[in-house]
Amino acid sequence: MIMKKFVLLVIGLFILSGSASAYQINIDAPETLAVGKPLVVTGTTNFGIGTPIDVVLYHQLTTSTEIKRKIVYVQSDHTFRAVFDTTNLKKGKYKVEVPASGLGSSINMRLVELIDRTDEITVSSPLTQEFNGNLMIAGTMEDNHNSGVQIEVTGPDGERILGPLYIATDNQGRFSTEVAITKSGEYEVSFTDTKGYVGAKSITVTGAVGAAVSPTFSTMVTTNAAVISVRSQASRDAPAYFEVMAGSGRVDIFTSSRIDWVIEYIDRYGVLHTVNDHGEINPEEVEIQGWGEPIYLKVYPYKYSDSGEITLYAKNVRSVEVSTTVSEAFGASSGGAAMPGETEASLNPAIACCSALVAILFLKSRS
Template sequence: MKKIALIALMLMLCVTTVGAYTFQFIGPPKASGSLSGSVGEVILVEGISDNIPPGVSMTLHVTGPLNFYLTRPLIVQNGGYFSTSVETAGFKEGSYRFEVKQNNEYPLSSGRFWFEVRLIDRALLLTMISPLRQEYNGELEIYGTVQDLGTGGVELTVSGPSGTYFGPEWVSTDLLGRFYKTVNIDGFGTYAVRIVDRAGLIDTVQIEVFRETATPPTTIGPTPSTKIVSASATASRENPAYFVMRTLTGPVTLSTSLGIDWVIEYIDESGNKHVVNNFGADKAETVTIDGKGGTIYIRAYPDQGGDGTVHLYGQNVVSLTVSAAASDRFGELQVPGDTQAERSPVLLLLPFVALAVVVVLMGKKP
């Protein structure tokens, strides 16, 4: 009886040993079962086993909001390694559970063979200003804003039919979170623009570039260009910045950067001079001009003392460039309140009033 019991115990131990298949996740899921990420990221699921034979298949089950369900095959390779990836573009915001289901012929022992990822849809922070459908001209216009980003900058990567065209490379943003980049491209097709900040992926935007083949329909009046052109220069009241802007026909928009209370003076295509100073340092000065395909001369400087870099943005324009020669179009910059037009009419009349009083007093002498 003792021999039979011992044999039975040894058989049980053998069965237990054979059935104790296991693996460990590689990367962040190994350290924690609760992770976070952004919608649009690719989630890599990797693991390694010491005792699951190569060729054995398992299944990754992904469940999430609104009865979301997805599966991926996992095939163990030499050395016990297996992996798959899950593209989360188009996923709803919420929590997703990633669980590896065993092969019944190779049952897994007890352990954590799952992890959860909380996906946040950061694309809601992004507003693209440049069109998502652009006619091919050799350049791709990328212009947008990221809510609450400020001057933190964004990392751009542009890929398309021939591979990677730009990046990954960081570009600056202004106080409003605006970024602008022109990338050279070599043909029409779909281009993917990946936009990342220090917190992670914001979004990957698809821009379709087409080549016009048919004769465009006749339209009444010009169609303004959505292209944004920018230029910048250091400016102070003692040394203002001067620019030349060549316009297209139709409404032209000119705006400044934030952070300093800028004053814009411009001479329009009819030779008339205008001064724009409607807001403080927390809001951009913006003016809309009737473009006629001519030249506008611009002078910019701080409303108060000090100096800084002024960034100008022009829309529906051919070009916007820094030009010291444009200073010849403007007169000497006057200190506020120092011009004759700004003096009080009462002050101008004081000498005449004083003269009248003297005449009256002299007339009353005996």
């Protein structure tokens, strides 16, 4: 009889502790987004570090249809992040949700409307071109007369070849430019105007590659500063450090894609900035005012499980190099400690109290 009461009391204590410290999840996502842009879902929770969380994207018609599902993990600051590729999705209403029950006052669902503007742009240059060292980009922007369009060009390996570059349009909304390329393959050209992201078009380059061509381009309206790049291996435990000798004026720095990179940099006033906006689909990028002084950067993957080669690109700079001494400017810590398991410090205090009470009751029952 004593043991039955003891067991019931223990069960009751655990139930009370669970209700007194309910788990919560709060997520955030943009209300509207252009098709083709990454849908970034961020969240906070009081779940333990390393806890897997399902984030699901649904298409909202008369009923909800699951489109994609991502499993993400709670980080050391009790945040999580999921990025969905919207390239081939239709415009319309969607929702992102963490499907869970018993989350109290949690906000675990957000509505998102995808907007498709790709029909506003017509590409007149061939979508399949024979390799000749140049990629021809020409077309017309609807309702964009005597204004301009911004383009970015991504190469077959996912590296950024050009941009962002502003090109003027004439009185009929027409534009054209040529970009020097060094290899055949599929190139993606993305377009943005004053209203925001318009869309992307793919151009395939075929044929044999001749002598390498330096990455320059010609356009009818402007020129572009040279882009310098450097490569290094990076992981969460072993970040890559770079020293960029800036010129004067605006300095553009961006990463390669295919890994969700985090950029940290220190400005001329000693302030540390952290940038992580685009996920693994698009490169991370920062704009810094150059003063002819070195800029120190640290780059590492957002996910603990990721590692690989990072290519850092910089425009309007004198030099970019991998550094073995810059790490001192960021302190001794790396991009983040390895994903820990549950530690004593992270145990639920209510459960710890229950354990102590159980021990006391057990000793009394023996006396």
